[in-house]
Amino acid sequence: MSTATSPQVRFTALHRAQRVRFRRAVTLMLMTLVLPGSAQLVSGSRRTGRIAIRTWAVLVVLGLGTLVASFFWHGVAFWAGTNTMVLQGVRVGLMVLAIGWAYLFVDAWRLGQPLTLQRQHRLAIVGVNGLLCFSVAGALLFGAHVVGVQRDFMISMFGDGAAVDAHHGRYNVLLMGGDSGAGRWGLRPDSMTVASIDAETGKTVLISLPRNMQNFPFAEGSVMAEQFPDGFDLEGMYLNGLSTWALDHTELFKGSKNPGIDATIMGVEGITGLKINYWAMVNLQGFRDLVDAVGGVELNVRQRIPVGLPSDSFFHYIDPGKRTLSGMDTLWFARARYDSDDYSRMARQKCVMSAMLQQVSPQTAVTNFQKIAKASSAMVSTDIPRGEVDRFVDLALKAKGQKIATLSLVPPMINTAHPDIALVQSKVAAAIAKAEGAKPPAQETAEAAPATEAPAAEAPAGDATTTAPAPAAKPSPTPTPTAPQSVTGGSLGSLAEGYAANESEDLGAVC
Known part of the structure; x- marks a missing residue:
C-alpha cells in the first residue's frame, strides 16, 4: 500500500x-x-x-x-x-x-x-x-x-516681557483698530476701546473713546503730561492724533519701542482714570482674514450697509436681517460711515466684538487653527507677554456667555470737544462697579448738568487731524431708561438720544 x-x-x-x-x-x-x-x-x-x-x-x-x-x-x-x-x-x-x-x-x-x-x-x-x-x-x-x-x-x-498685576482686581487692555495701508501700520488708531476684565470672573466692560476727543488731560507724571500740563489742546489735534504727534517727537520717549502707543495710553489713562495693563493693536485688514478663517460671523443687520464705495468694483449692500457675513462684509459693517456717524459706527463695532466672542467656539478654533493663527499673526500687535496668554484665554472662556457691559464716552452724554473729565471718570467707575454687582460710586455733580456745547464734528474717514468742533448747541435732555426705538446707520438709536450698544449692561441684547 x-x-x-x-x-x-x-x-x-x-x-x-x-x-x-x-x-x-x-x-x-x-x-x-x-x-x-x-x-x-x-x-x-x-x-x-x-x-x-x-x-x-x-x-x-x-x-x-x-x-x-x-x-x-x-x-x-x-x-x-x-x-x-x-x-x-x-x-x-x-x-x-x-x-x-x-x-x-x-x-x-x-x-x-x-x-x-x-x-x-x-x-x-x-x-x-x-x-x-x-x-x-x-x-x-x-x-x-x-x-x-x-x-x-x-x-x-506675543512678547517676552514681565507680567503686570491686575489693578483693583481688573485687567485693563487697550484695544486699538489701526489703519492698514502702505507705511501706515499702527500710526493712527481708528478706534480705541478699553476692555476692563475682572481678574476672577472674566466679566468684561467695554469702554470706548471717540477718536475726535479734544482738550483732555494725560496720566499724572507721564511724559505727555509734562508736555501738555493743561491738557492736549493743540489746534486741530485729536485723541487719534497722539500717535502721530509722538512719532514726530520720539526724542521724548527714550527707550520706548512704541512711542505712539505709549502716548495714546497716557491719554486714555488721563481720560478714564484707569491704569492700562496691556495693549493690542488690531490691523483691520488682518481682522477680515480672521473672520474668514472662522467661517464668518452672524450679525443682526438693521439697515442696508454699503460695502465699499460706488466707484469700487466690489461695491454692494448688506441687506437687513440675520446675516452670516464674510470677512470683507464684516469689516465694512464695522467701518461704514455712509448715512451714519462715528458713534453709530462705534456701536456696530461693539456688536462685532460681542458676536466674535460668543460665536467662536473652542471647536471652531481647533478646526480652523492654522488659518486662525496665520490671520492672527497678521492682525494683532500686542505687548501681552507669552506667559500671560493662558490667563487671558481662560478669562475669555469665562466671559463667553456672560453679559458684556458697554460705556462709550460720546454725545449726548459727553461733549467730545470739551469733555468733563470728572463726569467721564465717574461714569467709568460706575459702569465697572455695576458690572461687579457693587453699588455705583456717587456721581459727580457735573453729571447732573448736561454739557452745554455740541460734540466735535466727526473726523472724515481716514483723516486723523482735520476735524473742527461744531458750534454750541442746547443742552441734551436727561436720557430716559427706555431703549431707543429708532435706527440710524444700522445701529439702534440716534445721535440725539444715544446708541443703545454704546451704553448697555447687556451688549448682546441691543445688537
Whole structure:
C-alpha cells in the first residue's frame, strides 16, 4: 500500500500554511497599530518590544492625565498650549514618535516573513503595511506641524516681557483698530476701546473713546503730561492724533519701542482714570482674514450697509436681517460711515466684538487653527507677554456667555470737544462697579448738568487731524431708561438720544 502524499493533498497543505503565514503577518501589523512593540515582544526582539510598550504606556498615562487635569482645571491646557518650551518638546516628541512607530511597522512586516508568502499575499501585506505606516506617521508629523505653527504664532505674536498685576482686581487692555495701508501700520488708531476684565470672573466692560476727543488731560507724571500740563489742546489735534504727534517727537520717549502707543495710553489713562495693563493693536485688514478663517460671523443687520464705495468694483449692500457675513462684509459693517456717524459706527463695532466672542467656539478654533493663527499673526500687535496668554484665554472662556457691559464716552452724554473729565471718570467707575454687582460710586455733580456745547464734528474717514468742533448747541435732555426705538446707520438709536450698544449692561441684547 503506497504512503505517498498525493499532489492535491500537498497543494492543500501548502495553501493552508501560506494563509496562516499571511494572517500572522497581518496580525503582527495590527498589533503594532493597537499596541506598539507587542509584535516584537511576541516574535522579534523582546528588548525592542519592552522599550516600545513602556514608552507607549508612559505616553498614554501622560495623555490621560493631561485630559483629566484639563477637564477639571482649564489652566493646564492653556499653559501647555501657550508655553513655547512645552510646545517645542511636544513637537520634537511627535516627530520622534512618528519615526519610531514607522520603524516598528517596518519591523513587523519583516517579522511576517513576506518572502515566504504568495505573490498576491506579498502585495497585500506591502499595501497594508504602507497604509498603516504612512497613516500613523503622517498623522503624527501633521500634529508636529500644527504644534510648530502654534509655537511660531506664540513667538511672533506675543512678547517676552514681565507680567503686570491686575489693578483693583481688573485687567485693563487697550484695544486699538489701526489703519492698514502702505507705511501706515499702527500710526493712527481708528478706534480705541478699553476692555476692563475682572481678574476672577472674566466679566468684561467695554469702554470706548471717540477718536475726535479734544482738550483732555494725560496720566499724572507721564511724559505727555509734562508736555501738555493743561491738557492736549493743540489746534486741530485729536485723541487719534497722539500717535502721530509722538512719532514726530520720539526724542521724548527714550527707550520706548512704541512711542505712539505709549502716548495714546497716557491719554486714555488721563481720560478714564484707569491704569492700562496691556495693549493690542488690531490691523483691520488682518481682522477680515480672521473672520474668514472662522467661517464668518452672524450679525443682526438693521439697515442696508454699503460695502465699499460706488466707484469700487466690489461695491454692494448688506441687506437687513440675520446675516452670516464674510470677512470683507464684516469689516465694512464695522467701518461704514455712509448715512451714519462715528458713534453709530462705534456701536456696530461693539456688536462685532460681542458676536466674535460668543460665536467662536473652542471647536471652531481647533478646526480652523492654522488659518486662525496665520490671520492672527497678521492682525494683532500686542505687548501681552507669552506667559500671560493662558490667563487671558481662560478669562475669555469665562466671559463667553456672560453679559458684556458697554460705556462709550460720546454725545449726548459727553461733549467730545470739551469733555468733563470728572463726569467721564465717574461714569467709568460706575459702569465697572455695576458690572461687579457693587453699588455705583456717587456721581459727580457735573453729571447732573448736561454739557452745554455740541460734540466735535466727526473726523472724515481716514483723516486723523482735520476735524473742527461744531458750534454750541442746547443742552441734551436727561436720557430716559427706555431703549431707543429708532435706527440710524444700522445701529439702534440716534445721535440725539444715544446708541443703545454704546451704553448697555447687556451688549448682546441691543445688537
